[in-house]
Structures are given as C-alpha cells and as structure tokens.
Amino acid sequence: MQESKLERLWYTLLIDQVNGNLQSLFYTTYSVIRMLTLLLSGKQLLWQSFKNIATLCLKLVIVGFLVKLLIAWSDLNYISALIQQALATFNHDILFNPWFYGVVPTVLLIEIWLPARQQPLLSVGFWQDCLWLLYDLMVNIFLLGPYLSVLDTFAQVTGFPIFDLAAILSPPILILCSILLSDFLIWFSHILRHHIPAFWYFHAVHHSQTELNLFCGLRFHVIDTLITYTIVTVPMRAIGISLPSIILFRVIQQWYLRIYHSNLKLNYGWLKHVIITPQSHRIHHSIEPHHRDRNFGSVLFLWDYLFGTQYCQYDEYPATGIDDPNFPLEISSQPHHLFITLVYQNLYPFQQLWNSSINPAWLKKTFIFLQSQK
Structure with missing residues (x-):
C-alpha cells in the first residue's frame, strides 16, 4: 500500500x-x-x-x-526594460543614493572608533564583499526581478489573496501587521536554512566571512536568496499584501542588515532587547559551538525571545566563520583572485550537495528536524 x-x-x-x-x-x-x-x-x-x-x-x-x-x-522589449532597470537600480542603489554616501562612511568611521575585533578596515574580505555587492546588483536585476514576477503571477492564478487584509485593516495597522509578518517569515526562513542541510550548504556562503564588515550582508548565494523570497512572498501575497510593499520592507531590512553585519562593538543599550544589534548578530555568526543556532532575527528580537533561540549574553564579540577548511576563502585582494574566489564560493554548495548525495545522511537529518516540529 x-x-x-x-x-x-x-x-x-x-x-x-x-x-x-x-x-x-x-x-x-x-x-x-x-x-x-x-x-x-x-x-x-x-x-x-x-x-x-x-x-x-x-x-x-x-x-x-x-x-x-x-x-x-526572448522578448526584446523585456530585454530593453531590463537594461533600463539595470541603470535605474545602479543609480538608485549607489550613484544617487544619499543613504549610500551617508551610511557607508559613517559606519566605516565607527568601525575605526569602536571595532568589535581588530582587523584591517579595507581587508581582503571587505574587497571580496565589494565584488559580491556588484554580483548582488546583477542577480537582483536579471534573476530576482523576474522570479518575483513569477511568484506574483503564481499568486494571481491560484486565487490569492485568500483574504484581503487591506480591505479589513486601517493603513497604520496594515503597515504594522505587514512588518511583523514579514519579519517573522524572514526569521522562519532563517531557521529552515540552518536546520535543513541542503539549504544550509547555500546559506553557509553567507556565514563564511571571518571579517564582518559593512558589505558582508550581501554575501548571499542566489539559491539562498530565492529560498527566502519564496518563503516570505507567497504567504504575504496570500493575505493581500502587495508586492511593492513586500519589496519595500526588504529594501529597508537590507540597509539595516548592512549595519549589524559591520565590525562594530555596539549593543544599543536597552534597545538590544527589541532589535537586532551588531553584537547579537555577531553571536549568530560565531564560530564557537555554544553560540550555534542562536539569534536568527532579521530586525526584531521578538521571535528569538518567543521561541527560545535568543542568546542573552550581550558583551561577547567572538570570531566568526564556518567550520569547514574546504571552503574557498578569499586570500588575495588582486582583482582576478577575487573574481575566481567568487566563482568558487558560488560553486561550493553544489559540491557539498554532490558529496552528500553519495551518502544521503543529510536527508535523514532533514527528516529528523521536520519530525521534531510535529
């Protein structure tokens, strides 16, 4: 049977x-x-x-x-639109973005004044993440944009929204609910990407950075990003949250993400109980075993507190990275070395999947995790 x-x-x-x-x-x-x-x-x-x-x-x-x-x-008009979007994205995100010229030098100065750990300001890891920044722009334009359109079309053909929150709630309450739900879904996707081994191989690329800096929050494998966007977008579209609203919160979250990935010795005082801080997120990136699987939050600390994944020591600033000597870490700031390393870092998860497919222990671990959630 x-x-x-x-x-x-x-x-x-x-x-x-x-x-x-x-x-x-x-x-x-x-x-x-x-x-x-x-x-x-x-x-x-x-x-x-x-x-x-x-x-x-x-x-x-x-x-x-x-x-x-x-x-x-294959649509020439669509390709033309992509080129225009590429220029608009570059202009909006970097060239004419006051946040870029304001936040970036401010955070770099604070890193000099209050570093969490002693490291070169413009380290090899920093230059590698600058290359990831350019790679991230291209991925957003040529893959994530079309993928979000596919998800939005999928939501429409499947009869979403199941119920329309916008028709029930006032705008301020709707915004608050959207922020809370989006933050929870990002937290939930983060949990999955740590506990499901096949997902972790892609998320490990982000955790590989041994020198946290302003741009290491952009060191995400494209598959890792697609997983997050899917888990966040589909449920929010199901309750009537518009795609532009979803993207807006992600943009805000992405900018704040750059701050708490920086090499800053800050815990925000009493605010550390409310929002993610550079100190609390460094714990999440820690190489120390007793810090593992803690502080998954994206902006709010609420979900870690409610579900018992919060680490409550606020004065620890451990070393970061992953426990895999085979990961292709950057070793030189020469442009060709940085580019080759970027390629190898993108191939790393697939190599791990191939190696684990010979011995499918990762499947058993995944099923054990899913069964424990019943």
Whole structure:
C-alpha cells in the first residue's frame, strides 16, 4: 500500500510538470510534502529510490523555471526594460543614493572608533564583499526581478489573496501587521536554512566571512536568496499584501542588515532587547559551538525571545566563520583572485550537495528536524 501511494504521488509530479501551468509549483510542493509525510510515518523505504525521484523532481522544476525565464528574456522589449532597470537600480542603489554616501562612511568611521575585533578596515574580505555587492546588483536585476514576477503571477492564478487584509485593516495597522509578518517569515526562513542541510550548504556562503564588515550582508548565494523570497512572498501575497510593499520592507531590512553585519562593538543599550544589534548578530555568526543556532532575527528580537533561540549574553564579540577548511576563502585582494574566489564560493554548495548525495545522511537529518516540529 505504501508503494502505491508513492507511485501515485510520483505520477502527480510528472503530470504537473508536463502541464506547464504556474500552479504546478504549488502542486509539486504539495506532492513533495506528502512524500515526506509518508517517509516520516516510520515505514521502511529504499533511500536510493527516493533519492532518484527527488533528483529528477529537482531537475524538472529547475528546467521548467529556466524555460519560463528564457521565454521572458526572448522578448526584446523585456530585454530593453531590463537594461533600463539595470541603470535605474545602479543609480538608485549607489550613484544617487544619499543613504549610500551617508551610511557607508559613517559606519566605516565607527568601525575605526569602536571595532568589535581588530582587523584591517579595507581587508581582503571587505574587497571580496565589494565584488559580491556588484554580483548582488546583477542577480537582483536579471534573476530576482523576474522570479518575483513569477511568484506574483503564481499568486494571481491560484486565487490569492485568500483574504484581503487591506480591505479589513486601517493603513497604520496594515503597515504594522505587514512588518511583523514579514519579519517573522524572514526569521522562519532563517531557521529552515540552518536546520535543513541542503539549504544550509547555500546559506553557509553567507556565514563564511571571518571579517564582518559593512558589505558582508550581501554575501548571499542566489539559491539562498530565492529560498527566502519564496518563503516570505507567497504567504504575504496570500493575505493581500502587495508586492511593492513586500519589496519595500526588504529594501529597508537590507540597509539595516548592512549595519549589524559591520565590525562594530555596539549593543544599543536597552534597545538590544527589541532589535537586532551588531553584537547579537555577531553571536549568530560565531564560530564557537555554544553560540550555534542562536539569534536568527532579521530586525526584531521578538521571535528569538518567543521561541527560545535568543542568546542573552550581550558583551561577547567572538570570531566568526564556518567550520569547514574546504571552503574557498578569499586570500588575495588582486582583482582576478577575487573574481575566481567568487566563482568558487558560488560553486561550493553544489559540491557539498554532490558529496552528500553519495551518502544521503543529510536527508535523514532533514527528516529528523521536520519530525521534531510535529
């Protein structure tokens, strides 16, 4: 009986992908969750068979999404719009952005005055993260923009919103609810990206920085970012929060993220109990085992406090990084070395996935984590 259920779910996956409708994303996710539920029921299954099915599903989803992007990019008008968006993004984010010319030098001066740890201001890690800044701009323009459009279209064809908060709440209450929900969903996605090993391989790129600085908050693998955007965007669209509102909060969060990733010896006094600080987030990036899986918050400390993931020592400033000697850390500020390192850092998660696919212990760890949440 167990095998027949899995077989029917497998055919559902195939049919959904062949259908080509955006709703297939929802049904594929539902089918995978059903398969995980069956696996967690305690019955014996062949791990190799499931690994083959999961691998093929992943290939189908990736190919289907790439086809949709290629179709969008095949439109010359769309390409022209992307070029205009690229220039607008560069102008808005850097060239004519007063925040860039105000916040950046201010934080750099405070890093000289109150450094959390002694390190060169313009270190090799700093220059590597500057390259990640340019890479992040390109990813936002050519991938995240189209992907958010796909998510928004998916929300429309699936009948979202389920209920419209904008029609029920006054604007101030709606803004407050949107901020709280968005912050919670980012916190929740952060938890998942630490506890599900396949997600962690991509998130580990962000944690690899051993010299926290103003721009290391942009050292995110594109897959890691896609996971976060999906987990945050779909539920918020389901309750009627507009896509521009979602993006606006992410922009604000991204700017604040740059501050608390800096090398600052600050804990904000009494505000440390309310919002994330450079000290509390350094604990999250700590290499020390007793700091592991603490302080997941994005802006507010509320969720760490409620769910018991808060670390309550406010005067510790540990070393940061990940416990993997094989990670391709930057070793030179020469431009060609920085570029090669960027490529290897982007390939690192896939190498980890390949190595773990030979020994699927990461699948077992994932299922143990999911089962513990029941």
